Amino acid sequence: MELTLWTYEGPPHVGAMRIASSMKDIHYVLHAPQGDTYADLLFTMIERRGQRPPVTYTTFQARDLGGDTAELVKKNIKEAVERFKPKTLLVGESCTAELIQDQPGALAKGMGFNMPIVNLELPAYSKKENWGASETFYQLTRTLLREKVSSSEKISPLRWKELGRRPKVNILGPSLLGFRCRDDVIEIQRILSEQGIDTNVVAPLGASPDDIERLIDAEINICLYPEIAEASCEWLKRNFGIEYTNTIPIGIKNTIEFINEVHNKLGLPLTNKEELEHKSKLPWYSKSVDSNYLTGKRVFIFGDGTHAIAAAKIAKEELGFEVVGLGTYSREMARQVRATAKDLNVEALITNNYLEVEDAMKKAAPELVLGTQMERHSAKRLGIPCSVISTPMHVQDVPARYSPQMGWEGANVIFDDWVHPLMMGLEEHLIDMFKHDFEFVDGHQSHLGHTATQTKDFLNSGEKKEKNSKEEIIWTESGRAELTKVPFFIRGKVKTNTERYAISRGIPEISDETLYDAKAYFS
Amino acid sequence: MSKVEFNKETGPREVFCGLTSIVWLHRRMPDAFFLVVGSRTCAHLIQSAAGVMIFAEPRFGTAILEEKDLAGLADAHEELDRVVNDLIARRPEIKTLFLVGSCPSEVIKLDLATVAEKLNKRFLGQVRFVNYSGSGIETTFTQGEDGALKALIPLMDSSNEEKLLLVGTLANNVEDRFKKIFRNLGISNIESFPPRQSTELPKIGKNTKVLLTQPYLSDTVRDLKHRGCEIISAPFPLGIEGSSKWFLAAAKAFKINELKVHEIISPLINRAKLALESHKEILKGKRLFLLPESQLEISLARFLHNECEMDLIEVGTPYLNRDLMKEEINLLPDNTKIVEGQHVEKQLDRVRESNPDLVVCGMGLANPLEAEGISTKWSIEMVFSPIHGIDQAADLAGLFSKPLRRNQILTTKTLVTH
Numbered sequence: 001m002e003l004t005l006w007t008y009e010g011p012p013h014v015g016a017m018r019i020a021s022s023m024k025d026i027h028y029v030l031h032a033p034q035g036d037t038y039a040d041l042l043f044t045m046i047e048r049r050g051q052r053p054p055v056t057y058t059t060f061q062a063r064d065l066g067g068d069t070a071e072l073v074k075k076n077i078k079e080a081v082e083r084f085k086p087k088t089l090l091v092g093e094s095c096t097a098e099l100i101q102d103q104p105g106a107l108a109k110g111m112g113f114n115m116p117i118v119n120l121e122l123p124a125y126s127k128k129e130n131w132g133a134s135e136t137f138y139q140l141t142r143t144l145l146r147e148k149v150s151s152s153e154k155i156s157p158l159r160w161k162e163l164g165r166r167p168k169v170n171i172l173g174p175s176l177l178g179f180r181c182r183d184d185v186i187e188i189q190r191i192l193s194e195q196g197i198d199t200n201v202v203a204p205l206g207a208s209p210d211d212i213e214r215l216i217d218a219e220i221n222i223c224l225y226p227e228i229a230e231a232s233c234e235w236l237k238r239n240f241g242i243e244y245t246n247t248i249p250i251g252i253k254n255t256i257e258f259i260n261e262v263h264n265k266l267g268l269p270l271t272n273k274e275e276l277e278h279k280s281k282l283p284w285y286s287k288s289v290d291s292n293y294l295t296g297k298r299v300f301i302f303g304d305g306t307h308a309i310a311a312a313k314i315a316k317e318e319l320g321f322e323v324v325g326l327g328t329y330s331r332e333m334a335r336q337v338r339a340t341a342k343d344l345n346v347e348a349l350i351t352n353n354y355l356e357v358e359d360a361m362k363k364a365a366p367e368l369v370l371g372t373q374m375e376r377h378s379a380k381r382l383g384i385p386c387s388v389i390s391t392p393m394h395v396q397d398v399p400a401r402y403s404p405q406m407g408w409e410g411a412n413v414i415f416d417d418w419v420h421p422l423m424m425g426l427e428e429h430l431i432d433m434f435k436h437d438f439e440f441v442d443g444h445q446s447h448l449g450h451t452a453t454q455t456k457d458f459l460n461s462g463e464k465k466e467k468n469s470k471e472e473i474i475w476t477e478s479g480r481a482e483l484t485k486v487p488f489f490i491r492g493k494v495k496t497n498t499e500r501y502a503i504s505r506g507i508p509e510i511s512d513e514t515l516y517d518a519k520a521y522f523s
Numbered sequence: 524m525s526k527v528e529f530n531k532e533t534g535p536r537e538v539f540c541g542l543t544s545i546v547w548l549h550r551r552m553p554d555a556f557f558l559v560v561g562s563r564t565c566a567h568l569i570q571s572a573a574g575v576m577i578f579a580e581p582r583f584g585t586a587i588l589e590e591k592d593l594a595g596l597a598d599a600h601e602e603l604d605r606v607v608n609d610l611i612a613r614r615p616e617i618k619t620l621f622l623v624g625s626c627p628s629e630v631i632k633l634d635l636a637t638v639a640e641k642l643n644k645r646f647l648g649q650v651r652f653v654n655y656s657g658s659g660i661e662t663t664f665t666q667g668e669d670g671a672l673k674a675l676i677p678l679m680d681s682s683n684e685e686k687l688l689l690v691g692t693l694a695n696n697v698e699d700r701f702k703k704i705f706r707n708l709g710i711s712n713i714e715s716f717p718p719r720q721s722t723e724l725p726k727i728g729k730n731t732k733v734l735l736t737q738p739y740l741s742d743t744v745r746d747l748k749h750r751g752c753e754i755i756s757a758p759f760p761l762g763i764e765g766s767s768k769w770f771l772a773a774a775k776a777f778k779i780n781e782l783k784v785h786e787i788i789s790p791l792i793n794r795a796k797l798a799l800e801s802h803k804e805i806l807k808g809k810r811l812f813l814l815p816e817s818q819l820e821i822s823l824a825r826f827l828h829n830e831c832e833m834d835l836i837e838v839g840t841p842y843l844n845r846d847l848m849k850e851e852i853n854l855l856p857d858n859t860k861i862v863e864g865q866h867v868e869k870q871l872d873r874v875r876e877s878n879p880d881l882v883v884c885g886m887g888l889a890n891p892l893e894a895e896g897i898s899t900k901w902s903i904e905m906v907f908s909p910i911h912g913i914d915q916a917a918d919l920a921g922l923f924s925k926p927l928r929r930n931q932i933l934t935t936k937t938l939v940t941h
Contacts, residue, residue, distance in 0.1 A: 001592050001602035003610060005584040010567040033626045035540025035659025038568045040887030050894025052887065056868075059536045062629065062660040076535060083868060095562035096626035096660070099593070124562055125590045355580065381579055 006354055008329035008372065008392055012122035012132025013094045014039050019136040019228075020090055021053040022175045022204040026140075027086035028055045029077050031069075031097035031104045046395050047176050056080040058097075058104075065100065073104045074111060081113060088144065088209040089113065090136065092120030116209065118143045130227045130304070130330060133175060137204055138231040144212045145239075154241030157219045158267045167266045168200040170218045172244075173229030175204050179307060179391045183404035184224065188249065191407050192222075195259065197266070204228075216240050220265050224248070224406075225306055227330060249406045250310035251318055251414070252282055280408040282415045286319055297422060300325035300366035302349065302357050302375050303390025305333020307405070309340045311370050311389050314414060316344060325349065325364040327357065329372075354378065365493035368422055373397070385421035473499050474509045482512040497522050526857045529843075534866025537887055538816050538841055539572060539903075540659030541667025542625065546573040547906060548671055548717065549582045551692045554618040555721040557583040558610065559657070560603060560633060561625030572903070582617075584610070588627055596633065603638055617650055619721035621671060624656035651678065651721075663841040665739040665817050665906065668692060672717060672743040675724060676750065682726030686712040687773060688752070690744075691737030694909035695719070701736075701760075701912060704770065707787050710777050727752055732776045734769065736760060736911060738851070739818035741844045758850040759911075761819070762826030763795050766913045768850070791913045798917035799830065802924040806831040809880035809927065812873075815839035815865050816885050816902040823883070823905070825854045831920050835859050836877045839870065881927060898926045 013030060020028040021043050030036065037057050043049045058076045060069050081089065091108040105119025118139050122132045160167040171188060174181035182205070189199050200218035201211045215221075215236065221244035223233045233244035243265050249258035256276050263270045277283060285291060299321040301311045305328045315321040326341045327349030328334065334350045341348035349360050358378040361369060369379040369386040373394045379386035388397055389405070404410040475483070479498075486494045494515070501518035502510050542565055545557045559565045566585035573581075586606045592599040603622075611617065620642075622635045635654035642652040655670035656662065662670060672690070687710050689701065702713050714725035725731075729751035735744065738759050748754060757772030758765040767788055774784045811833045813820040820840045827833040835856065843863040845852070852861075862870070867888075874882055874897065882892055882899045889899040900923055910919040 001589060001599070001606050002587045003584055003606045004563070004566045004587050005581055006570050007563060007566050009563075011563040013564075014567065033540065033659035034536040034538050034663065035542065035568060035626065036564060037537045037885075037887060038539055038543075038571055040537065041885070042571060044888070044890040045886050048890060050890055052891045057535050057537075059534070060660065062658075065630070065660070079534075079868070095564050096630055099627060099630045123590075124564065125588055125593060128563065 004352075006374065007128075008352055008354070008374070009129035010039070010042075011095060011124050012127045012129060012135070013092060013120075013124065014042070015129040015132025015134070016090065016092055016120055016122060016136040017043075017053055017055055018129075018133045018175045018177050019140065019204045020055060021049070022206070024206070024208040025087040026054060026090060026209065027080055027084045028053075028090040028092070029058070029073075029080050029104065029108070030055055030092055030094055031058045031060070031073050031102060032094035033057075033061070033096055034059045036094045036096075043176060046393065047398055048395070049176070054084065054086070056084075060097070060100075069100060070102045070107060073102055073107050077104070077108050077111060081115075086115070088116045088118065088140070090118045090120055090140070092122060095124035098124050116143050131332065133228050134231050137172075137175075137228060138235060140204075140209075141212055141215065141232045142235060144209055145215065145236075148213075148216060149239045155216065155219065156241070157243050157265050160219050160266070166196055166198050167220075167268060168198045168218045169220050169222050169262070169266075170200050170215050171202045171222045171224055172233060173223060173225030173227075174202065175225075175228055177391065177393070178225060178228070179304070179389070179393060179397065180403060180405045180410075181205055181225070182398075183402050184406040184410065186402070187404040187407035187409050188222065188224065191249075191255070191259065192262070195263070195270075195272075196268070197262065216242070218242065220244060220262070222262070227304060227306060227332065248306055248310055250307070250410060251314035252277075252280055252408075252411050253317060254310060254313065255280075255407055255411065280411040282318060282411040285415050285419075291319075291419075294419065294422070295320045297321045297368055298324045298364070298366045299368045299370060300361050300364050300375075301389075302327045302329075302361075302369075302371040304328060304372075305330040305337055307390040309333075309336060310405075312340050312344060314411075315370070315418075318411075319415075319418070321368070324366050325360055327351065327360065358382075362492075365490065365496075367490070368418065370418065387417045387421055472508070473502055476509050476511045478512040479510040479515055482515045494519075527852055527855055528858060528860045530860065530862045532862055532864045532866045532869065534864075535868065536841075536865045537814075537867040537885055538865065539664040539885070540568070540626070541657035541662030541664065541670060542569055542623065542659075543572050543664050544657065544667030544671065544906075545569060545583050545623065547692055548668060551717050551719065552619070552721040553582070553719075554616065555582065555621060556610065556614060556617045556619070557621045557623055558607070559583070559585040559623045559625055560628045560635060561585055561588065561623075562627050563587055565625045565627075580614075582614075588631075593631060596631065599631075599633055600638055603633075604642075607642060611646065611650055619651045619653065621674070622652060622654040623667075623671075624654065624658055626658045626660050629656060629658045629660060653678065663816070663818075665737070665819075666842070668737070669740045669742050672740065673746050675717070675721075676727075676743070676746045679724045679750070680726045681728045681750070683728045683730050684712065684726070685730040686714055686725070686732070687777070688725055688727065688731050688733050688747075689713065689715045690733050690735050690747070691740055692717060693736050693911055697909045697911045697915065700914060704787065704791075705773065708770070708774055708777075708784060709779055710773065729753075732773070734773050734776075735847075737819075738822055738848060739842075741842075741847055744847065756850055758825070758854060759819075759822045761822045761911060761919060762830050763792055763799070763913050763916045764829055764854070765822060765826060765851075766911070766916070767792060788913060795913045795916045799920055802917060802920035803831050805924040805927050805931075806833050806920065808832065808834065810834045810836050810877070811923075812836045812877060812879040812882045813838050814870060814874075814882065814884040814888065814902070815841040815862070817905055818842060819902075819905050820883070821848055821851050821855070821861065824859065825851055826916075826919065827923060828856055828859075829854060830916070831923070833881075833923075836879050837862055837870075837873060839863075839865065841865070881923060883923075898930050900926055 043053045091105045174185050221233045223229045223244045236242040247258040247261045249255040299315045308328045323344045328337045329352050338348040354374045370389045372390050376386045498518040639652040639654040653674040655674040657667040731752040733752045734755045755776045757769045760766040760769040824838040837860045839862045892899050
């Protein structure tokens with residue numbers, strides 16, 4: 001049993017709903033009680049979808065449990081098939097139905113329908129949403145393409161040359177409730193078509209079962225979101241020999257590497273290599289003198305595996321930040337995140353507990369947080385600027401404007417989205433600096449609301465705790481005065497370091513000189 | 524009784540389960556914690572319905588069952604013990620801990636009553652434990668509050684003191700208004716259930732006169748009756764009419780002259796009628812379809828028809844207690860079609876066929892209906908907004924007139940291009 005106040009991922013059947021809702025001509029019969037229908041609002045409210053998710057909930061009640069819940073399942077399947085006429089039916093159960101073991105998938109298969117039926121077994125008590133999405137997409141792909149496995153030869157990535165046409169690729173992984181998937185797909189298709197590469201199928205987002213059957217018309221697969229698509233890509237590789245890409249095109253370097261990888265796999269010469277550097281404004285914006293102040297900014301990163309790893313690379317290599325924390329809630333991606341963290345000389349945080357993330361954030365004393373919507377809230381409480389880079393998301397992460405994370409435009413979006421909160425952070429610093437000037441006496445309103453005072457409360461509360469728990473450390477008037485001159489966003493760190501220094505040296509009182517001693521010691 | 528048409532429907536539903544009521548209950552009682560014993564789905568449901576992220580640490584959580592908890596119930600009980608210990612160590616300010624049953628905990632027959640009993644002994648004098656079920660196999664949305672309140676009744680001491688007991692969660696400001704009005708009427712001993720502090724439970728007995736503020740409290744009412752309380756029969760205090768009759772019924776139970784009630788509420792009524800005018804202008808003659816969710820639907824339909832002159836196409840309710848709703852049903856126009864339960868697909872077919880001007884529905888259905896060109900109002904807002912009482916009648920009407928007004932603004936050309 002695990003006490004959970006908030007969870008980054010939903011249950012695995014919500015992952016299955018993401019696949020079903022992303023696609024056309026599919027219906028999902030979910031053996032579940034009425035309360036599970038809440039999941040519809042994720043799609044209709046957060047994604048602002050104008051259609052209901054294609055899901056029928058069997059809605060069994062306590063009084064049904066003594067009777068025949070299996071009959072209820074069959075009744076719902078029959079009605080759903082008649083009403084929605086899907087080309088492929090997904091059948092599964094949520095956490096409660098898993099316990100009563102009606103095996104709805106097997107029931108559906110025994111009903112004599114003339115259409116592919118995918119029996120989803122998603123263990124609700126050990127797995128989570130992204131796994132559920134991945135498994136659903138994999139089972140769907142497998143079911144729809146199984147018959148073609150034996151008859152098919154291995155597909156060569158160079159086949160397009162023999163066929164005398166442009167190379168074709170599939171873009172796999174984008175789904176509803178994924179981070180900016182809608183726009184990433186447009187961006188990646190644009191980049192590929194500039195290189196003379198055609199998109200065969202995008203799936204699951206916008207695909208129909210017929211499209212899944214056409215996956216084998218492509219030479220390679222672009223695995224855009226490994227959390228969702230890697231299992232399917234691997235199966236397609238094993239059974240049809242279709243190679244897939246490993247590079248996630250987020251950031252300039254990764255986008256260029258991605259284009260190289262695609263060309264190498266397809267045996268297609270890359271002709272416009274020099275041009276690529278200039279496709280996005282990020283490199284120049286990052287190089288321009290105005291960005292000097294970005295150097296060494298301390299950044300804390302937490303999100304799904306794919307976005308967290310990409311963010312760390314961009315932060316470090318493209319914007320010149322210092323990564324002071326890196327973590328993920330995706331256990332499936334823990335290995336890769338740990339490897340990246342090791343390269344950056346930080347310890348990876350792998351957890352599903354947001355309070356642990358908030359604690360780590362506090363300790364790392366970052367100047368910018370890149371995280372999920374939850375980290376945005378934690379950062380707000382700590383008075384630290386934040387930009388959202390990953391799911392779980394909020395309605396504001398589905399913006400009206402074109403706003404990808406991938407490719408050239410994605411890099412532009414990232415530059416703006418990460419740097420603007422920092423500039424406002426700097427503005428905050430200026431407000432803090434000039435607050436004693438008479439022009440500010442009327443109370444300058446900070447864009448961060450009351451965070452300035454919150455920061456002080458946070459520092460003060462730390463102080464009280466320190467005094468109670470550790471040896472008595474006294475800040476003299478001069479020490480205190482000097483501390484207030486330190487920019488607010490680093491003040492917490494300076495304070496902790498100075499106190500640590502004082503304790504280690506047995507210094508009972510911290511004066512302005514102690515502060516400078518500590519500064520020299522730690523630098 | 525007016526000639527109301529009753530129908531029942533079963534099938535796939537689109538409603539919240541009782542766990543959702545934790546969202547307002549925990550705000551009402553800031554010294555209580557609600558621990559759902561359930562699955563990741565339960566945790567995800569509550570956070571999705573409540574927008575949990577705004578809290579540093581919410582006063583509700585889920586003890587998520589894992590594979591090993593399902594293997595042996597003895598272990599599950601031990602595990603729950605451990606979780607509760609951790610929680611109380613972390614949140615020492617908690618005075619009452621609600622152990623809330625869910626669909627999975629009900630199906631595996633996890634005995635939360637016994638667990639609560641044991642914990643009560645161990646934490647005697649520090650924390651009280653109560654248990655109820657908010658499971659979706661037994662409860663819909665607001666019924667969770669019914670379960671929570673019913674669970675508190677055994678903890679309430681007896682007293683034969685005469686008092687008025689307002690039962691059902693109200694917004695604090697509305698509660699204050701009500702109490703002031705009752706005091707003006709001459710009823711001075713007024714208490715609320717649930718109280719603002721979980722430890723300050725009202726005492727009840729044969730001279731307790733219960734006045735319901737919410738229509739979804741069937742089980743609570745039954746148990747209060749068993750404790751000797753008198754239940755005042757009245758419509759619910761939504762809108763001017765409902766609230767006035769509600770005050771009058773309470774006054775009658777306390778033998779207060781009807782004229783005095785009129786004297787006190789007349790100015791309020793006049794003021795409210797004035798405020799209602801602009802909303803009525805928009806709502807008048809518009810056709811309304813209510814999908815089932817909160818059990819407030821019948822009272823809302825009565826208000827929107829009688830005071831805002833809307834036409835009722837269909838009034839859905841997840842559950843109908845005819846006895847409790849008697850006064851409300853009497854006020855409905857003849858031939859009102861009430862549908863208890865739901866087959867969401869068939870109901871949506873009827874929505875489309877009847878071409879309503881406004882549909883009251885859950886958040887899962889609102890945008891899809893809007894995309895079809897049908898204006899909607901989310902029903903969940905009814906349980907989060909202060910809508911009770913004469914003073915709030917215009918605000919209540921405003922919840923329904925706003926989507927229509929917005930639609931009007933967006934579809935009319937008002938500015939000339941110069």
